Amino acid sequence: MNVEKRKRLEAAGWRFGNAADFLGMTPQEEAYVELKLHLADALEAKRKANGLTQKGLAARLQSSQSRVAMMEKGDPSVSIDLLVRGLFALGMRRRELAKAI
Amino acid sequence: MNVEKRKRLEAAGWRFGNAADFLGMTPQEEAYVELKLHLADALEAKRKANGLTQKGLAARLQSSQSRVAMMEKGDPSVSIDLLVRGLFALGMRRRELAKAI
DNA sequence: TCATAGTATATCAGTCCTGATATATTGGCA
DNA sequence: TGCCAATATATCAGGACTGATATACTATGA
Numbered sequence: 001m002n003v004e005k006r007k008r009l010e011a012a013g014w015r016f017g018n019a020a021d022f023l024g025m026t027p028q029e030e031a032y033v034e035l036k037l038h039l040a041d042a043l044e045a046k047r048k049a050n051g052l053t054q055k056g057l058a059a060r061l062q063s064s065q066s067r068v069a070m071m072e073k074g075d076p077s078v079s080i081d082l083l084v085r086g087l088f089a090l091g092m093r094r095r096e097l098a099k100a101i
Numbered sequence: 102m103n104v105e106k107r108k109r110l111e112a113a114g115w116r117f118g119n120a121a122d123f124l125g126m127t128p129q130e131e132a133y134v135e136l137k138l139h140l141a142d143a144l145e146a147k148r149k150a151n152g153l154t155q156k157g158l159a160a161r162l163q164s165s166q167s168r169v170a171m172m173e174k175g176d177p178s179v180s181i182d183l184l185v186r187g188l189f190a191l192g193m194r195r196r197e198l199a200k201a202i
Numbered sequence: 203t204c205a206t207a208g209t210a211t212a213t214c215a216g217t218c219c220t221g222a223t224a225t226a227t228t229g230g231c232a
Numbered sequence: 233t234g235c236c237a238a239t240a241t242a243t244c245a246g247g248a249c250t251g252a253t254a255t256a257c258t259a260t261g262a
Contacts, residue, residue, distance in 0.1 A: 028189040031194070035185065079180060079182050080180075080182045080185055081180050081181045084133065084136065085133060088128075088129040088132045093132070094132065094136060098199040098202040099199070101198060
């Protein structure tokens, strides 16, 4: 499940989650959500490249499998901070992170 | 005040702020802090390029001048989320953000 | 020197994020 | 089909982040 295929669905979730604005997201909000989805996809890819399950990654992060699932779908309840820390925990460097963005 | 000049100072602040580990940061923690400092510097640069004061930027972000000051020094109490939202509010795009990282 | 704009530091209540738990769903294989 | 590992969804208490306020510091000009 990648950004492109999922974007509309996620965007809808965000839009109606933000009760304040039924007419859509501002460009800033959209940029923020897109960034998050890119990081989420990068996390899933990197996890699989490391041969880990969500549970396994959760252990490394001292978190739970359910939260990792949230992270990988770019859930609104997950911060960019958490995603970035997850990527670093999987051995990603700043250079590679920049590419994923 | 840029990343290179400030790194040691900030790092020290983080190290002793983290009471758990007096022997230094893990590579992940270090990567996280460095990323934050890069974003902080980018924010200051972008704000000045836009001819804004901290107070002016705070208004755009619906935040306060004091928080913007925190953001620009990469304070531990500031999240990457907030920094990123600040950069997007200043008109930065993902491409440019990637460069700043 | 004084005044002023700009920036930095300290503190705090309310909100959002986080890890945890429980449970449901999915996907692959025998 | 039935079983099992892996992933997804729902919920919540506790802690981290945020905006706000007050105040201190700094630099520049008159």
